[in-house]
Amino acid sequence: MEKNGLSFLDKVLELVKEDRAESVPLVQFKNPKELEGILDLDVTEGVNDKRLEQCVRDVLQYSVKTHKATFRNQLFCGTDPYGLAGAWITEACNTSQYTFEVAPVFTLIEQKVLGHILKLFGIPDGDGIFTPGGSIAILYGIVAARYKAFPDIKAKGMRNLPEMIIFTSEDSHYSIKKAAHWLGFGTDSIRIIPTNADGQILVSQLDETIQKEKDLGRYPLIVNGTAGTTVLGAIDDLEGVADVCKKYGVWLHVDACWGGSLMLSPKYKHKLEGIERANSISWNPHKMAGAPLQCSVFMVRDKGLLHEANSAAAQYLFQQDKFYDVSYDTGDKSVQCGRKIDAFKLWMMWKARGDVGLSQLADQTMATAQFCMETVAKRPGFKLVSEVLQCPNVCFWYIPTFMRGKDQDEKWWQIMHKITPKIKELLTLNSQLMVAYSPVRQYKNFFRLAFTFHPKVDKDQVLSMLASIEKCGESVTLAML
């Protein structure tokens, strides 16, 4: 192969197809040090194509097959193949989503997709932008809220502003903490509102806490409601939260990174009722909906605000004397300069499936989760954390036989806390299933089986996953812990 050609791409396609064979295991786990010994990673010396191909084979061999139905370790799984095709095209076109001149088609596609999404979420006159993930989206949300409240912040900073408070539930995503630090509030400016047993924010407590902060002379800036918490999949009572926000004139951001994909389903979108009242929303199609990573949308009700808040009018890039309509140069709305084309892969899968195709995938996902929850509820040894299906998260413990019929006292729970990770370890080492586990509040380590738009995750798969957990669970002994 000549060093400047594209012929290695043929090889890539071949290797990717081989990697997708049914017989390829989900994971061949090696410990870090062991894996370092296996792989040839040094880049000092160049290698020829033959050697490089072998290196890539090794990379693939020890990488996790996140496309398999048995990859349930995160809130993403099994890229939509049209989405993947879109991602490959994006990579080949290698351009940046800042000006129309270098991304004419992608600019229009981003606009079109955003318009469609804004309508879907009930804020058709709003604005939006694709961001590198949900954590950056929450930065956008807080920045927008702060700028709207105190436009002077852009020039003058936070030094002379009142103390601003961020409200979020105890089950919400940790990116709020990172955002509070980065944006200069500090994590002490966050008020963590308790949730009910199923993970939903206690609206009355939110109300009281805001009132209390106002009484103390602080400025309640933003409430982060969650539509799909990371672990339990809880959807806050968005109508209730919106009422409170309206009462106090507080910005409502809805983190729908996980649950937002339910908006694609006419059958399930009612779960997010009230989201159309938000000032800003974040949604990650790269999670439940299967768009390739990263595909994350930030939406804002107030059109023009993104540009007003974020523009810096760089004259080498956003020249006003260009020969076309420069209102199509959207890059100055972003905190980034160069920005990946994240809209196109989503456009590809949407174009291939249409609204109906995506809604069917959403419905199928929820039906599978429902089946899983019902099965877990009645299956011996399994115990649900929450019996309410909100997003397609099913959370439970597996209680091995030797642990059953005993007092579930603190000591018992301490053991269960160790059993869950042990089962996970065995499942991984056996390459049977990769599944998430987590403690939440008072709940000791439990499993989270979260379902995504994956055509192969059906009832049989669910039964097989539960059987795997059962089998590994029964092989756990006290001595192992």
Add this chain to the structure above:
Amino acid sequence: MEKNGLSFLDKVLELVKEDRAESVPLVQFKNPKELEGILDLDVTEGVNDKRLEQCVRDVLQYSVKTHKATFRNQLFCGTDPYGLAGAWITEACNTSQYTFEVAPVFTLIEQKVLGHILKLFGIPDGDGIFTPGGSIAILYGIVAARYKAFPDIKAKGMRNLPEMIIFTSEDSHYSIKKAAHWLGFGTDSIRIIPTNADGQILVSQLDETIQKEKDLGRYPLIVNGTAGTTVLGAIDDLEGVADVCKKYGVWLHVDACWGGSLMLSPKYKHKLEGIERANSISWNPHKMAGAPLQCSVFMVRDKGLLHEANSAAAQYLFQQDKFYDVSYDTGDKSVQCGRKIDAFKLWMMWKARGDVGLSQLADQTMATAQFCMETVAKRPGFKLVSEVLQCPNVCFWYIPTFMRGKDQDEKWWQIMHKITPKIKELLTLNSQLMVAYSPVRQYKNFFRLAFTFHPKVDKDQVLSMLASIEKCGESVTLAML
């Protein structure tokens, strides 16, 4: 094709190859409204594969061929084909760079590549992270500096801290402004230090300005030195800047997003002497070195600081009771949660070419730029903005014959300011060349020809580009402006 298979990927490869044919024009420019009329972008209804293929053909037809040598519009061009192969593999593997368990190989690859880069930049004991672009990297730099100075910021925010000042040159990148806003400083906290005619920061003015701010009781937090300004390609006197930073104990960040690629060349790395004294550095291999977008590295001298400053210890993701060495879970160093695998594509091209291969590409790029500058210097009608080649940026005006031999007074320059964009328009509409233009300080609109690691950009290409500019330049008339 069945809706869940990968067979559309074969089509993608075929279309991408067709798109790379020599005969395909650089750009077929259409105005936004016109292009909207041509493309079928609505996603409401799903389409079959045959129709989708046609849609993709249209997307490609009207997209800019950024891989062509005649794409000189930005600081990126012509992806390295191995880098592209790496990007495709990354997309197919679709995982996130936060924990070892879901990205075992990519974790080790990021570590290996970062180690190699840190050595190259002279801070082998430092730490680093891949970020979504240079603007986010500067956020990392300022956050790190602020946290190091005032670790309380993380919890307490900026309200009770002294007024902190950010210093940067007038030719530096506009992302500093966006960062100052987002992070809560406000743009008024930036002190813009003048540059010399060639775009380098005036070190003595920097020194005086810091002293003055100290005298006023403000806290000089960070100096942003630039190794490769966006337009002129100026490299600040990094030794001089580092001396000043040392004198006042101020954090030095070097924005080497553009010029950092010269570190790959033993012949040219001396241009960045002093960079090894920085507290933090940003480098975008997706610019000069041809890695696919986005590929951006943030480096920090102080190992452990990234984790200390940014960690939030989410217990659903960074559990401490996992069965492997969790020091390999590097995601909590990041402000992002899910994070794209940006290291692998860079690893691929580095592995294929080795240090020597990349240094040859750097040397060839500089030789081409040198040839371009020398040619422009003596070619009738061309006038250099700066006669010093720092990074491979060559900046100049083309003065059409009818403008020559006249007083270059303000009125004359007003006309030149319009001529440059007009020539650019003609070059684009003729699909001959896409080239950047910009005003900088007192300099009216001029062209920037910036060179990248592109094997096809050689002396002949340079002559042909200059001839295109000449030809379009001569067709400009006063009536057109």
